[in-house]
Amino acid sequence: MxxxxxxxxxxxxxxxxxxxxxxxxxxxxxxxxxxxxxxxxxxxxxxxxxxxxxxxxxxxxxxxxxxxxxxxxxxxxxxxxxxxxxxxxxxxxxxxxxxxxxxxxxxxxxxxxxxxxxLVLSTFNRYALEVCEGQQRDMEFEERTSVTLAEYKEMIRSKTAVLLGCALRIGACKAKASEADQERIGAFGEDLGLAFQLRDDLLDAFGDSTVTGKQQGGDLRNGKKTWLMIRALERSAEVGDERLLAELGKPVDRREVPLMLQVLRELGVQQEAEEEVNRLESSAFAALDAIAISDVRKEPLRALVRALQQRSR
CATH class of the missing domain: 1.10.600.10 (Farnesyl Diphosphate Synthase)
Structure with missing residues (x-):
């Protein structure tokens, strides 16, 4: 490239x-x-x-x-x-x-x-501070017994997604794009950042360990507060399913990851997560489509996203 x-x-x-x-x-x-x-x-x-x-x-x-x-x-x-x-x-x-x-x-x-x-410095200052705020929220979440999906999404937006948006905004700023287009390209990046994080969560849980090089379901086993874990606990409470809570109550080395993954599938959490990834990516491309520039000029960005969508590790 x-x-x-x-x-x-x-x-x-x-x-x-x-x-x-x-x-x-x-x-x-x-x-x-x-x-x-x-x-x-x-x-x-x-x-x-x-x-x-x-x-x-x-x-x-x-x-x-x-x-x-x-x-x-x-x-x-x-x-x-x-x-x-x-x-x-x-x-x-x-x-x-x-x-x-x-x-x-x-x-x-x-x-x-x-x-x-x-102008670049002003943009950078705004989003660099948000990254630090996101990391602080992430650390605080580890000490809390419950976190909502809205809170988690805002943490990931700040900690991870805004830097992609910042990178794109700075490029647009250097090219003297309009403020409206800087916001559009930034929104494209932030939604992509959220989608990529959720893809990573799905890969960690359901990916092939021989391909990813990681233990399957490592975040689940450790009780990490990911989108999947938070939504699974919500769904478990809604239907009165106590299997996931029972596993989390065990010592980490005794938790049965296959059972935890089965619960996520049966509760529809895996499907919901995949649908959320698709929604975020559609939102990202809608922001890109709103920029009045030829599709030929947009193709490098689209090609990069396609390559990242296919990643397995």
Whole structure:
């Protein structure tokens, strides 16, 4: 993909220019791990959609990727995750203090890039703060006994989806698109972000572990408050089915994932989730269709979405 190649080349040059020190080595390490680069690619595609040149937005595309990786570095600390993309996390490879400082420095680097354009900076400020708010909600949910679907959706919108919308808005801003079109392309990204998160939940629960490389139903076994878990508990209460609650009352290593998946299927939760994914994707494409630009110019975005829809891991 041409846009991906442009992003990779620009990011590689940025990494190569980093000073050689312990502060910057974790940045280079994390940015060097295999990744799809969806957000910076969306930034480039959005700029080109509205008639801008890719070369005019590559710095901002890198800035988006830096911010995204800053959130990953700090999220891994908060979650005590040992692995990221199959490799040791920064805090596991170095230590927690180094990961905190390197993440902070990565955030500063992102702001150095975004600060060169006041309109871009204003957009970035708005959504970067929402990402932090979403992460805070996610941590709070882990301490609560119940979470509603509306609360969960707002958390995912803030923590995950808004950064896709931000990436697209910044690309449109650099191409001097109208404010209305910036909002439309941003809405496209946010609905896609919500749809992709729900697809991930479905893959975790029902995907083939030999393909995904993850234990089937790992989030269910751990009682994680995903869309599927929240809706399954709602449906269980509605019909008086106590099987899921009984499993959650057991020690984690004794929970029967096949039974939990069976409950989700029988209660119609899997089908509801698939229908919600389709609804979100339809809403996203409606926002894209509302932009008065030829379908030929929109095709790169559509092709990227199709590729992401087919992913199995």
């Amino acid at each position: 041409r846009e991906r190649d442009l992003v990779d080349a620009h990011l590689s040059a940025w990494i190569a220019a980093l000073p050689s020190s312990t502060l910057y080595a974790p940045m280079a390490y994390l940015l060097g791990l295999p990744a799809k680069r969806v957000r910076p690619v969306l930034t480039v595609m959005s700029c080109e959609l509205f008639g801008g040149a890719a070369t005019n937005v590559l710095d901002e595309a890198v800035g988006i990727e830096l911010f995204h990786n800053f959130t990953l570095m700090h999220d891994d600390i908060m979650d005590a995750s040992p692995l990221r993309r199959g490799q040791p996390t920064v805090h596991a490879k170095w230590d927690v203090n180094t990961a905190i400082l390197s993440g902070d420095a990565m955030l500063v680097k992102a702001y150095q890039i975004m600060g060169s354009d006041p």
